[in-house]
Amino acid sequence: MNIVVFSKNRAPQLELFLRSMKRFFNEYHYFKINVLYLHTSEVFKKGYDKVISQYPEVNFVLEKSFKKDLVALMDDTHDYSIFFVDDIVWKNNFTVRCNEFTEFENDKNILTFSLRLHPNMNYCYAASTHMQPLSNNVWNWNGLRGDFGYPMSVDAHFFRTEEIIGLIKRLQYTNPNQFEAIMAAYPINKPKMICCEESIVFNNPCNKVQTNNPNKHGNISADYLNQEFLNDFIIDLEPFVGLNNQSCHQEMPVKLIKNN
Secondary structure (H helix, E strand, C coil): CEEEEEEECCHHHHHHHHHHHHHHECCCCCCCEEEEEECCCHHHHHHHHHHHHHCCCCEEEECCCHHHHHHHHCCCCCCEEEEEECCEEECCCECCCCHHHHHHHHCCCEEEEECCCCCCCCEECCCCEECCCCCCCEEECCCCCHHHHCCCCCCCEEEEHHHHHHHHHHCCCCCHHHHHHHHHHCCCCCCEEEECCCCCEEECCCCCCCCCCCCCCCCCCHHHHHHHHHCCEEECCHHHCCCCCCCCECCCCCCEEECC
16 A cells, blocks of 8 residues: 655644544554655754654655656555545544455446545535535535545545556646645546545644645644744544544644643
């Protein structure tokens, strides 16, 4: 399985992602986890240096050319691929031996298996629109409003590698936002999506570090979090554990605790 995490100037949020993944992803030590990261200043670099020292099992790649680096990380002999961004938090237990992953493997009409969705979601934060909850955890996505009709997300969606590798190599993009946007413009021709009864991860959009898209976000600056991280404070995971989020993206307060 190809696992690639995109990160820019958010070492403390990346650290929370990895810490929560290590706690809740049963196969954390079984698969290679790749982090493709970028920093824009020496102080942000120090944050990443600290994360790198804390997670020696992870493969960290400093971005030089986003597309070339991403293509190099994609092993087309691996059956499945999944992407993450650094402000995702794992909140519930997950194993690839679950029934939903087995159904995804066996039903070739399922385009993607989403870890960020659950059937009772009723709001799309990114589009500021309400969504109709689903009656099932397997659904036809075409024409649905919000995240239920958005299969090509690079926020915690499993894909079959053979179905996306050609797009990744052929399409033109220079950053994660462009990558998702152009993938969304060329969705794989399969009608269904699947998710778990409870979402496994959620995205806490407490800040924004890119200038490509005017994405909604909170007001906890990346500079502040990075400086506190260098002062040995980390983001507390406990307030997010088991969160019953009603949107894939849900702004939540950030509590900092001393890292002992």
